[in-house]
Amino acid sequence: xxxxxxxxxxxxxxxxxxxxxxxxxxxxxxxxxxxxxxxxxxxxxxxxxxxxxxxxxxxxxxxxxxxxxxxxxxxxxxxxxxxxxxxxxxxxxxxxxxxxxxxxxxxxxxxxxxxxxxxxxxxxxxxxxxxxxxxxxxxxxxxxxxxxxxxxxxxxxxxxxxxxxxxxxxxxxxxxxxxxxxxxxxxxxxxxxxxxxxxxxxxxxxxxxxxxxxxxxxxxxxxxxxxxxxxxxxxxxxxxxxxxxxxxxxxxxxxxxxxxxxxxxxxxxxxxxxxxxxxxxxxxxxxxxxxxxxxxxxxxxxxxxxxxxxx
Amino acid sequence: xxxxxxxxxxxxxxxxxxxxxxxxxxxxxxxxxxxxxxxxxxxxxxxxxxxxxxxxxxxxxxxxxxxxxxxxxxxxxxxxxxxxxxxxxxxxxxxxxxxxxxxxxxxxxxxxxxxxxxxxxxxxxxxxxxxxxxxxxxxxxxxxxxxxxxxxxxxxxxxxxxxxxxxxxxxxxxxxxxxxxxxxxxxxxxxxxxxxxxxxxxxxxxxxxxxxxxxxxxxxxxxxxxxxxxxxxxxxxxxxxxxxxxxxxxxxxxxxxxxxxxxxxxxxxxxxxxxxxxxxxxxxxxxxxxxxxxxxxxxxxxxxxxxxxxxxxxxxxxxxxxxxxxxxxxxxxxxxxxxxxxxxxxxxxxxxxxxxxxxxxxxxxxxxxxxxxxxxxxxxxxxxxxxxxxxxxxxxxxxxxxxxxxxxxxxxxxxxxxxxxxxxxxxxxxxxxxxxxxxxxxxxxxxxxxxxxxxxxxxxxxxxxxxxxxxxxxxxxxxxxxxxxxxxxxxxxxxxxxxxxxx
Numbered sequence: 001x002x003x004x005x006x007x008x009x010x011x012x013x014x015x016x017x018x019x020x021x022x023x024x025x026x027x028x029x030x031x032x033x034x035x036x037x038x039x040x041x042x043x044x045x046x047x048x049x050x051x052x053x054x055x056x057x058x059x060x061x062x063x064x065x066x067x068x069x070x071x072x073x074x075x076x077x078x079x080x081x082x083x084x085x086x087x088x089x090x091x092x093x094x095x096x097x098x099x100x101x102x103x104x105x106x107x108x109x110x111x112x113x114x115x116x117x118x119x120x121x122x123x124x125x126x127x128x129x130x131x132x133x134x135x136x137x138x139x140x141x142x143x144x145x146x147x148x149x150x151x152x153x154x155x156x157x158x159x160x161x162x163x164x165x166x167x168x169x170x171x172x173x174x175x176x177x178x179x180x181x182x183x184x185x186x187x188x189x190x191x192x193x194x195x196x197x198x199x200x201x202x203x204x205x206x207x208x209x210x211x212x213x214x215x216x217x218x219x220x221x222x223x224x225x226x227x228x229x230x231x232x233x234x235x236x237x238x239x240x241x242x243x244x245x246x247x248x249x250x251x252x253x254x255x256x257x258x259x260x261x262x263x264x265x266x267x268x269x270x271x272x273x274x275x276x277x278x279x280x281x282x283x284x285x286x287x288x289x290x291x292x293x294x295x296x297x298x299x300x301x302x303x304x305x306x307x308x309x310x311x
Numbered sequence: 312x313x314x315x316x317x318x319x320x321x322x323x324x325x326x327x328x329x330x331x332x333x334x335x336x337x338x339x340x341x342x343x344x345x346x347x348x349x350x351x352x353x354x355x356x357x358x359x360x361x362x363x364x365x366x367x368x369x370x371x372x373x374x375x376x377x378x379x380x381x382x383x384x385x386x387x388x389x390x391x392x393x394x395x396x397x398x399x400x401x402x403x404x405x406x407x408x409x410x411x412x413x414x415x416x417x418x419x420x421x422x423x424x425x426x427x428x429x430x431x432x433x434x435x436x437x438x439x440x441x442x443x444x445x446x447x448x449x450x451x452x453x454x455x456x457x458x459x460x461x462x463x464x465x466x467x468x469x470x471x472x473x474x475x476x477x478x479x480x481x482x483x484x485x486x487x488x489x490x491x492x493x494x495x496x497x498x499x500x501x502x503x504x505x506x507x508x509x510x511x512x513x514x515x516x517x518x519x520x521x522x523x524x525x526x527x528x529x530x531x532x533x534x535x536x537x538x539x540x541x542x543x544x545x546x547x548x549x550x551x552x553x554x555x556x557x558x559x560x561x562x563x564x565x566x567x568x569x570x571x572x573x574x575x576x577x578x579x580x581x582x583x584x585x586x587x588x589x590x591x592x593x594x595x596x597x598x599x600x601x602x603x604x605x606x607x608x609x610x611x612x613x614x615x616x617x618x619x620x621x622x623x624x625x626x627x628x629x630x631x632x633x634x635x636x637x638x639x640x641x642x643x644x645x646x647x648x649x650x651x652x653x654x655x656x657x658x659x660x661x662x663x664x665x666x667x668x669x670x671x672x673x674x675x676x677x678x679x680x681x682x683x684x685x686x687x688x689x690x691x692x693x694x695x696x697x698x699x700x701x702x703x704x705x706x707x708x709x710x711x712x713x714x715x716x717x718x719x720x721x722x723x724x725x726x727x728x729x730x731x732x733x734x735x736x737x738x739x740x741x742x743x744x745x746x747x748x749x750x751x752x753x754x755x756x757x758x759x760x761x762x763x764x765x766x767x768x769x770x771x772x773x774x775x776x777x778x779x780x781x782x783x784x785x786x787x788x789x790x791x792x793x794x795x796x797x798x799x800x801x802x803x804x805x806x807x808x809x810x811x812x813x814x
């Protein structure tokens with residue numbers, strides 16, 4: 001049996017509700033077939049508070065082993081580093097987070113708030129991720145933190161994190177698979193392709209047929225603020241709710257797996273210089289890109305220019 | 312609160328610490344209560360200086376279970392500010408998505424958050440219905456708990472089909488929606504709804520939506536319950552029998568004043584009928600006497616909250632959200648503000664929606680004995696029966712008119728101020744926004760849980776569920792489950808913990 005404990009800090013619970021929509025594996029199979037025992041989940045468990053306190057005592061005193069700590073929401077450190085903007089039983093929640101992280105074999109940050117601080121990272125609540133604050137390594141637990149398994153915090157980025165990433169990561173850990181991590185400690189299994197991969201608007205992107213107003217058929221990257229080519233994530237490869245993704249429904253990707261999310265610049269707008277986005281797809285040369293896109297636009301087939309192709 | 316009082320960490324299930332209710336028990340009764348929101352996230356502060364449209368992306372992240380409702384409130388404010396009336400198909404898709412979110416929330420809360428407390432051994436193991444409750448509601452194992460996870464997951468696919476994903480999409484924009492679903496996709500949504508309705512009829516109601524619609528007063532309800540084994544064993548039937556046996560039809564009476572912001576704007580052409588352009592009317596009721604609603608009468612009091620103090624309660628266009636030190640000095644004890652309507656404490660939620668909209672069954676229940684744990688929970692569990700037929704109609708109307716527009720172009724958002732007022736699953740939700748030069752200069756949100764779970768105001772009036780707790784008999788101070796039921800019947804959008812002060 002693999003034991004897991006789900007802790008929430010400063011967040012909306014969106015990762016929990018995303019998780020309930022997971023398909024491979026789905027939540028019930030995950031616990032049943034993989035023999036994962038969820039010792040506690042704040043929204044699902046029905047043990048009494050006294051039983052919960054006993055459980056926490058047993059885990060912290062190592063009488064009961066904790067294989068996976070799953071942390072959702074940001075570590076709220078304000079005001080002035082005291083953590084008193086988020087209390088449990090009158091004590092800052094951040095001390096409980098630290099204590100649990102040090103006894104767990106694996107520590108999983110689920111969602112961008114838990115991974116990188118997310119909402120409130122640059123503002124007065126002093127939100128931190130477990131091992132990063134935005135792109136800066138450190139976070140609540142410090143640069144050198146490693147859980148008992150020897151791994152640093154595993155960051156399942158996303159706002160919310162994609163449901164199949166959560167259930168996939170938990171099942172991988174429970175099955176003893178090793179997960180390779182990128183520079184921001186996101187598993188390459190789900191974060192080595194961009195959100196752009198698999199987008200049904202890719203033909204429009206290829207020939208630079210741009211959407212400049214909602215509801216047009218076209219690529220959302222050039223004007224509408226889409227971050228699909230800029231950030232890693234599986235949204236167009238493993239579909240949301242087994243159905244779709246935001247770009248497929250005409251909503252730009254907001255780049256929610258990026259350590260800097262939510263960006264301070266306005267959403268729904270692409271910052272650009274003479275029509276060319278300032279941020280270009282990962283790893284691309286600006287001059288080459290300009291030439292390529294100018295030629296591509298000239299070569300666009302009529303059915304795309306007329307936007308008759310569904311997305 | 313009292314110097315010599317001992318605080319004991321006592322159970323309310325799913326206690327994780329975002330909401331802590333301090334109870335004072337004397338002679339086996341709750342004498343006083345202080346409800347404390349223990350986390351500050353500073354969303355309103357984050358909004359200042361951001362792009363005018365950013366509320367569409369940021370505010371859904373306030374809440375993971377009603378993120379689309381925040382999106383609806385945010386977009387309504389921006390529609391008004393832009394002076395645009397979105398096309399009919401846009402209203403239909405927005406309403407369909409909001410209904411789906413509401414229905415999943417109603418069913419999930421009822422089974423996964425509320426009925427799971429009936430598995431509390433210490434309180435209910437002597438009930439002859441206990442074994443059945445355990446079979447149905449045990450977390451991760453209960454037959455009904457698992458069915459609810461499966462069925463609501465399927466239902467939510469509709470929002471992904473229309474809006475890309477759930478939770479946290481932003482497919483509603485001023486002027487309409489971003490997506491233009493194919494007819495086959497609409498057909499797929501129709502199939503999902505049909506399947507859900509038949510599951511809801513069989514398992515939740517135990518009868519057809521039409522038969523349930525005939526239940527118009529308390530006597531009808533009793534007759535319905537006796538009518539068949541399907542009715543008695545359905546979720547509604549089981550809940551009625553269990554809650555009555557536990558005496559939950561007699562406790563948890565709130566302020567008996569009800570607030571509803573109204574919901575689901577009607578398209579110009581539609582077969583769905585409503586009042587004043589909406590499916591659900593806005594209104595304020597004292598008892599069951601309904602009066603008109605006016606946004607101007609809303610104010611927020613921060614006298615007992617950890618915010619910078621103001622001389623008087625302020626309307627959300629004027630009020631701020633600047634945190635102050637977290638200490639219990641001067642009687643302050645919560646991050647939740649105290650919203651008041653015309654200076655009065657009100658409750659909001661499905662029951663308030665029913666009262667304001669003159670639903671005969673709930674008007675009768677409340678006229679007999681005010682609100683209770685049972686009337687609140689029943690209103691929540693049967694609300695989908697009222698919404699689902701309209702959802703079907705709007706899907707049919709989109710399918711009949713797929714070439715009609717879904718978006719009307721809106722340019723830059725003009726300077727000004729505006730409010731988006733909608734009904735979340737838990738009750739009245741408002742966003743108040745001011746924009747200058749396409750940047751947000753002011754953003755205030757009042758959530759349903761702020762109305763229901765507020766602390767005291769400067770007149771020392773308790774918040775709605777604080778008030779509902781007073782006088783309740785606590786059978787076992789080690790397990791004050793009654794208090795848990797009362798707070799949960801308001802569907803707090805937070806998990807809660809209870810501390811008790813013994814006197």
